[in-house]
Amino acid sequence: MADCVYRSLxxxxxxxxxxxxxxxxxxxxxxxxxxACVLVSYFIVTAGVIYDMIVEPPSVGQTVDEKGHAKPVAxxxxxxxxxxxxxxxxxxxxxxxxxxxxxxxxxxxxxSIPKLNRSLLMFIGSLMVVVSFCMARVFMRMKLPxxxxx
Amino acid sequence: MPKVAYFxxxxxxxxxxxxxxxxxxxxxxxxxxxxxxxxxxxxxxxxFDPYFNYRTTKFLTEEGFYSFHNWFDDAAWxxxxxxxxxxIYPGLMVTAATIYKFLHFxxxxxxxxxxxxxxxxxxxxxxxxVTYLLTKELSxxxxxxxxxxFIAVVPGYISRSVAGSYDNEGIAIFCMLLTYYFWIKSxxxxxxxxxxxxxxxxxxxxxxxGGYVFLINLIPIHVLFCIITGRxxxxxxxxYTTVYCVGTILSMQISFVGFQPVQTSEHMGxxxxxxxxxxxSFVAFLRKKLSAxxxxxxxxxxxxxxGGVVIAAVLVLTVSGKIAPWTGRFYSLLxxxxxxxxIPIIASVSEHQPTTWSSFYFDLHMLVFMFxxxxxxxxxxxxxxxxxxxxxGVTSMYFAAVMVRLMLVLxxxxxxxxxxxxxxxxxxxxxxxxxxxxxxxxxxxxxSKVDNTYPAKNEVVADQTYPLKNVVAIGVVLGLTxxxxxxxxxxxxxxxxxxxxxxxxxxxxxxxGGRIIFDDFRxxxxxxxxxxxxxxxxxxxxxxxxxxxxxxxxxxxxxxxxWNNTHISRVGQAMASTEEHAYEIMRELDVDxxxxxxxxxxxxxxxxxxxxxxxVRIGGSTDRGAHIKETDYYTPTxxxxxxxEGSPTLQNCMMYKMCYYRFGQVYTEQNQPTGYxxxxxxxxxxxxxxxxxxxxxxxxxxxxVRIYKVKDLDNRxxxxx
Numbered sequence: 001m002a003d004c005v006y007r008s009l010x011x012x013x014x015x016x017x018x019x020x021x022x023x024x025x026x027x028x029x030x031x032x033x034x035x036a037c038v039l040v041s042y043f044i045v046t047a048g049v050i051y052d053m054i055v056e057p058p059s060v061g062q063t064v065d066e067k068g069h070a071k072p073v074a075x076x077x078x079x080x081x082x083x084x085x086x087x088x089x090x091x092x093x094x095x096x097x098x099x100x101x102x103x104x105x106x107x108x109x110x111x112s113i114p115k116l117n118r119s120l121l122m123f124i125g126s127l128m129v130v131v132s133f134c135m136a137r138v139f140m141r142m143k144l145p146x147x148x149x150x
Numbered sequence: 151m152p153k154v155a156y157f158x159x160x161x162x163x164x165x166x167x168x169x170x171x172x173x174x175x176x177x178x179x180x181x182x183x184x185x186x187x188x189x190x191x192x193x194x195x196x197x198f199d200p201y202f203n204y205r206t207t208k209f210l211t212e213e214g215f216y217s218f219h220n221w222f223d224d225a226a227w228x229x230x231x232x233x234x235x236x237x238i239y240p241g242l243m244v245t246a247a248t249i250y251k252f253l254h255f256x257x258x259x260x261x262x263x264x265x266x267x268x269x270x271x272x273x274x275x276x277x278x279x280v281t282y283l284l285t286k287e288l289s290x291x292x293x294x295x296x297x298x299x300f301i302a303v304v305p306g307y308i309s310r311s312v313a314g315s316y317d318n319e320g321i322a323i324f325c326m327l328l329t330y331y332f333w334i335k336s337x338x339x340x341x342x343x344x345x346x347x348x349x350x351x352x353x354x355x356x357x358x359x360g361g362y363v364f365l366i367n368l369i370p371i372h373v374l375f376c377i378i379t380g381r382x383x384x385x386x387x388x389x390y391t392t393v394y395c396v397g398t399i400l401s402m403q404i405s406f407v408g409f410q411p412v413q414t415s416e417h418m419g420x421x422x423x424x425x426x427x428x429x430x431s432f433v434a435f436l437r438k439k440l441s442a443x444x445x446x447x448x449x450x451x452x453x454x455x456x457g458g459v460v461i462a463a464v465l466v467l468t469v470s471g472k473i474a475p476w477t478g479r480f481y482s483l484l485x486x487x488x489x490x491x492x493i494p495i496i497a498s499v500s501e502h503q504p505t506t507w508s509s510f511y512f513d514l515h516m517l518v519f520m521f522x523x524x525x526x527x528x529x530x531x532x533x534x535x536x537x538x539x540x541x542x543g544v545t546s547m548y549f550a551a552v553m554v555r556l557m558l559v560l561x562x563x564x565x566x567x568x569x570x571x572x573x574x575x576x577x578x579x580x581x582x583x584x585x586x587x588x589x590x591x592x593x594x595x596x597x598s599k600v601d602n603t604y605p606a607k608n609e610v611v612a613d614q615t616y617p618l619k620n621v622v623a624i625g626v627v628l629g630l631t632x633x634x635x636x637x638x639x640x641x642x643x644x645x646x647x648x649x650x651x652x653x654x655x656x657x658x659x660x661x662x663g664g665r666i667i668f669d670d671f672r673x674x675x676x677x678x679x680x681x682x683x684x685x686x687x688x689x690x691x692x693x694x695x696x697x698x699x700x701x702x703x704x705x706x707x708x709x710x711x712x713w714n715n716t717h718i719s720r721v722g723q724a725m726a727s728t729e730e731h732a733y734e735i736m737r738e739l740d741v742d743x744x745x746x747x748x749x750x751x752x753x754x755x756x757x758x759x760x761x762x763x764x765x766v767r768i769g770g771s772t773d774r775g776a777h778i779k780e781t782d783y784y785t786p787t788x789x790x791x792x793x794x795e796g797s798p799t800l801q802n803c804m805m806y807k808m809c810y811y812r813f814g815q816v817y818t819e820q821n822q823p824t825g826y827x828x829x830x831x832x833x834x835x836x837x838x839x840x841x842x843x844x845x846x847x848x849x850x851x852x853x854x855v856r857i858y859k860v861k862d863l864d865n866r867x868x869x870x871x
Binding site: 028031032034035038039041042045046047048049050051053054055080081082083087088091092095096098099100102103105106109115118119122126129130132133136139140143144146148150 | 379486487500503504505506507508509510511512518519520521522523525526529530532540544547548551552554571574575578579582616617622625626629633639640643647648
């Protein structure tokens with residue numbers, strides 16, 4: 001009985017011949033590729049980009065000096081919970097640089113690397129680490145003039 | 151005599167002793183570093199929310215659990231009242247009351263206030279231990295010790311768990327890390343025992359904080375990623391099925407949560423992954439039993455059928471409203487601009503603002519550098535548990551960027567990943583310290599070299615590709631040690647300077663270096679307690695509600711729970727309207743006293759005039775406040791000014807009059823006229839006025855809190871204004 005209904009139905013309708021396949025270029029990315037994406041998102045996020053989108057601060061601040069000219073101000077001082085866009089990007093660049101420096105140092109400790117490559121990697125790695133640490137501390141001092149002083 | 155043999159400590163025992171010693175030092179450190187405010191002021195409860203928790207804990211210890219669970223409070227939100235029993239997370243109060251009862255049982259009569267003040271540091275010490283255990287499961291015990299040391303002092307966690315900050319987060323982080331520890335154990339072992347322990351820890355987490363939603367979404371995301379990357383095994387199946395079933399049933403025992411786990415979108419992800427787990431396991435089972443061709447047919451049919459049914463079901467349930475969509479607070483995490491545009495109350499809380507770079511550096515210091523290193527180490531050899539910590543790190547990083555308050559959730563994972571990274575770098579360079587360059591190339595007669603392929607027995611061959619191996623290793627190790635020391639210094643400085651203020655007691659340095667204490671808040675609340683009738687109703691802005699009920703023990707109109715926007719809007723309308731209009735609203739709400747905070751005399755900048763624009767916005771956001779427009783309170787040029795150029799609407803509204811009554815006759819600073827407001831840095835515009843509907847009842851010593859009594863109706867029915 002139901003058979004007749006279905007048969008008549010399918011005399012009119014035709015089943016589409018669907019051949020759905022997963023596209024061949026859709027491969028699982030390697031672990032290090034995902035890590036690179038995560039690092040880029042870390043850079044964006046620690047720059048305070050979400051704060052920039054909501055509060056919409058200026059790119060740099062402005063102050064007027066003695067002669068009446070407008071001078072740009074890099075850091076929004078005396079407040080930890082406010083920033084300008086450029087200072088956020090600069091600082092998160094330092095954060096990522098420091099992390100990458102340690103990764104370079106780790107890679108340069110591998111067993112068999114040519115001597116020149118190893119020395120270069122070591123030098124660059126240590127430079128990145130030291131520069132980012134010191135600069136981050138200097139940035140914080142510029143932002144909070146009383147940092148580590150009272 | 152072989153006495154020495156009994157006391158010889160084997161290397162394994164030495165290790166255990168050393169680990170135990172380091173862990174105990176971390177625990178003691180975690181407790182002590184949070185005591186700055188107790189040492190500087192006294193053992194007092196901080197901020198606003200902890201006062202509500204303190205009041206409920208006191209009620210619990212006095213009345214018992216059943217009265218607490220069924221408590222309807224008529225002293226708040228007059229005339230609506232508040233069902234406290236069903237709208238709080240009882241874990242914190244029950245924990246404090248249990249420890250209090252236990253201490254009394256063994257005859258240590260600690261006061262309930264001291265119990266509440268010191269509960270958070272106690273749980274920080276326990277968090278240190280759990281962090282060690284968790285990191286040991288994820289990596290190894292040396293990373294665990296580093297993580298324990300990091301989390302003992304990291305400012306991001308200290309900010310919400312100082313002594314005196316008696317709030318849900320104090321115990322929530324402990325519960326969260328405990329749940330994660332048991333989850334990792336159950337994933338690694340596949341035992342039902344660990345999974346049930348995980349569910350019980352999850353129940354404790356649900357009872358303590360609303361942030362449990364993060365857990366019930368992170369664990370399914372972890373399982374989902376394991377399925378996608380092909381790591382799904384019977385262990386994960388057993389672990390997740392047990393945790394979801396037992397955990398959800400336990401979580402529904404909390405009245406506040408109720409049936410949300412099966413009704414709201416925030417919990418649907420967990421249900422979806424639960425279903426997916428069953429399907430994947432069933433498919434794997436069928437694949438073993440059926441032949442390849444049969445299996446292919448069955449697979450395709452079931453895929454389309456089940457996919458279609460699920461999508462249709464979700465659509466129908468969402469459209470018909472049976473599954474509630476994501477609610478305000480959690481939705482604003484996914485779309486940060488939602489709160490700013492639609493819900494002013496959520497947008498006005500300063501903790502809900504997005505995070506800046508300096509907050510990251512301030513709260514985490516060295517860990518922002520070591521976080522990518524830890525991620526790199528985890529990505530290098532991915533396995534089930536590494537994937538979990540990666541997901542936790544990435545998701546909490548995003549959420550901490552959306553809301554400053556959630557930096558608390560990011561701090562533990564920063565400590566764990568930072569410790570894994572630091573441990574990896576230190577270990578690999580420490581190994582280099584052992585190799586000593588002994589052999590120098592022996593030169594024979596000109597043109598020939600001695601064969602160095604077989605070095606002498608006790609000599610190590612120098613690595614030709616690695617110059618100065620020892621020196622570099624010493625440099626890196628010393629450098630990292632220096633950074634760790636700087637981290638400790640920074641953390642202690644931040645704790646001492648920024649996160650140890652009780653905010654109910656203020657202090658400032660006077661001109662000659664001495665300290666002035668501003669205890670105006672408690673002065674005002676105790677005046678209310680002792681000089682007003684027991685059934686007096688106090689109107690103030692919602693920030694101070696919890697403190698008034700806890701310390702003054704009087705009925706209030708609105709408090710920090712902010713569950714009824716219309717009621718708060720009514721109070722906002724009263725504050726922002728003229729005296730005549732406000733009098734109607736105050737008579738409607740039966741208000742006897744009004745309380746305002748004024749910082750113009752002392753320079754205290756978190757006063758009600760600075761919050762006034764939020765009162766205007768919230769007051770104007772409902773129907774009955776349609777006459778209140780924010781632009782009326784600005785000057786024609788768009789500035790918010792309190793001096794003579796300010797808008798007349800502002801200068802005649804009730805908040806302005808209450809704050810600046812009699813202020814026009816007071817000298818606040820040298821070389822400035824009378825009535826100089828030290829916060830807005832302006833001389834006030836409307837100086838000489840009288841109040842028609844209010845009487846000044848009390849002004850504290852430094853004019854920070856001002857209390858006014860609402861006048862009764864006139865005897866002969868004339869209007870007051």
